[in-house]
Amino acid sequence: MTGTTDDSTVINAISDLAPMWLPGCVVDTAERTVEVGWGRGALQMSAVVGLGEIIDRCGQVPQHRWAEQIEAWLRAVVAEGELATEEHRYGDVAERQRALLVQRGWSARTAGPVADALIPFGDHFEVVVFxxxxTDLRRLTVVRRSMLGLGDPNVPSPVQLTLQQISDLRPVEHDGFSVLSRENDRLVSMAVVDREHLLPQTSIGMGALIGVPRLSTVAFCPADAGQETSNRLAKYVADTYRGAPDQCSPDLFWLQGDRMVQVPVTxxxxxxxxxxxxxxPSPRRTWIRHLVQQLFRR
Incomplete structure (x- = not known):
C-alpha cells in the first residue's frame, strides 16, 4: 500500500494520532498544517508547520508503519523548534549559515525524521546547509529554516557566505598535482562550487581531474596531465580519504566547465x-597544456 495512498487518508491519520503524543497540538486538515508548541515555564513558543514531508514519508511505507513515522516526525519538529530558539542566542542566525559539498546521498543516509535543507549538485554531490x-556546525533542516525565516528572499545565501570564507584559499603543488586544503575547515569542499575562481583549470582546455577526499581537501590536476600524474592523484585521494574524520568521496572526477563525470579507478x-x-596524451594536447601551465605561472 505504498505509492498510491490518498493524501487525505494520511492527513486524517495524523489528525487522529498527533494529539495523543503532543497534547495541545492542532492539525488543520484543510490547510495541511500542524501547530506545535514548546518551551519552559512562562516561555512558551509555537510554530505552524506544513505536513507535506510527513505525508510523503507515509506514502513510501506500508500503512501499519504510519504511526511510528508520524510520532517520530512530530517529536523531531518540536526538537527543531527548541533548537531554533537556542540558536537565536548566538547572534544573527542568517549570517551564520554555511554550506558543505558532500557526496550525493549523504543527507539521505544520515538524516533523521526531518529532511535537511540541501541543494542537489550534479549526479555525484549535494550541498547541505548548516x-x-x-565552532560547531549544525545541520539546517527544512522545518527549522522555515521557523527561522531563512527562506525569505532578503536572507543571505549560505552558499555565498561560505564562498566568501574560503576565497583566500591558494593551491599548493604536490607531486605533480595541486591541493587546496585547510586543516579543520570543512568548508573547503565548496571550492568545487566556486570552480571559476578557485579551480580555474576546470574551465580551460580539457578541464581538470579532481578529487574531494575530505571536506577540508580538494586535489586536482589538468585532465590531460597523463597517466602517471593521474595515478598519483588517485593514490593521494584514496590515501587522504582513508580514515579521515571528515570523509567526502574516494572517487575521481573529470570536471570540464559544468560537466562532471566519474573516472574509473582500479x-x-x-x-x-x-x-x-x-x-x-597526444603531441598537440601536450604542447597546449604546457603553454597553459606557463601562462598560469606568470
Missing part, C-alpha cells in the same frame, strides 16, 4: 586511473 554555532595498490580516450 548553522554555525561557536582498486589495485597503487591505483590506476582508467582515462577516457579523449584524455590520453
Amino acid at each position: 548553522i554555525g554555532t561557536g 582498486l589495485a595498490e597503487p591505483p590506476t586511473v582508467m582515462l577516457p580516450a579523449a584524455l590520453l
Whole structure:
C-alpha cells in the first residue's frame, strides 16, 4: 500500500494520532498544517508547520508503519523548534549559515525524521546547509529554516557566505598535482562550487581531474596531465580519504566547465586511473597544456 495512498487518508491519520503524543497540538486538515508548541515555564513558543514531508514519508511505507513515522516526525519538529530558539542566542542566525559539498546521498543516509535543507549538485554531490554555532556546525533542516525565516528572499545565501570564507584559499603543488586544503575547515569542499575562481583549470582546455577526499581537501590536476600524474592523484585521494574524520568521496572526477563525470579507478595498490580516450596524451594536447601551465605561472 505504498505509492498510491490518498493524501487525505494520511492527513486524517495524523489528525487522529498527533494529539495523543503532543497534547495541545492542532492539525488543520484543510490547510495541511500542524501547530506545535514548546518551551519552559512562562516561555512558551509555537510554530505552524506544513505536513507535506510527513505525508510523503507515509506514502513510501506500508500503512501499519504510519504511526511510528508520524510520532517520530512530530517529536523531531518540536526538537527543531527548541533548537531554533537556542540558536537565536548566538547572534544573527542568517549570517551564520554555511554550506558543505558532500557526496550525493549523504543527507539521505544520515538524516533523521526531518529532511535537511540541501541543494542537489550534479549526479555525484549535494550541498547541505548548516548553522554555525561557536565552532560547531549544525545541520539546517527544512522545518527549522522555515521557523527561522531563512527562506525569505532578503536572507543571505549560505552558499555565498561560505564562498566568501574560503576565497583566500591558494593551491599548493604536490607531486605533480595541486591541493587546496585547510586543516579543520570543512568548508573547503565548496571550492568545487566556486570552480571559476578557485579551480580555474576546470574551465580551460580539457578541464581538470579532481578529487574531494575530505571536506577540508580538494586535489586536482589538468585532465590531460597523463597517466602517471593521474595515478598519483588517485593514490593521494584514496590515501587522504582513508580514515579521515571528515570523509567526502574516494572517487575521481573529470570536471570540464559544468560537466562532471566519474573516472574509473582500479582498486589495485597503487591505483590506476582508467582515462577516457579523449584524455590520453597526444603531441598537440601536450604542447597546449604546457603553454597553459606557463601562462598560469606568470
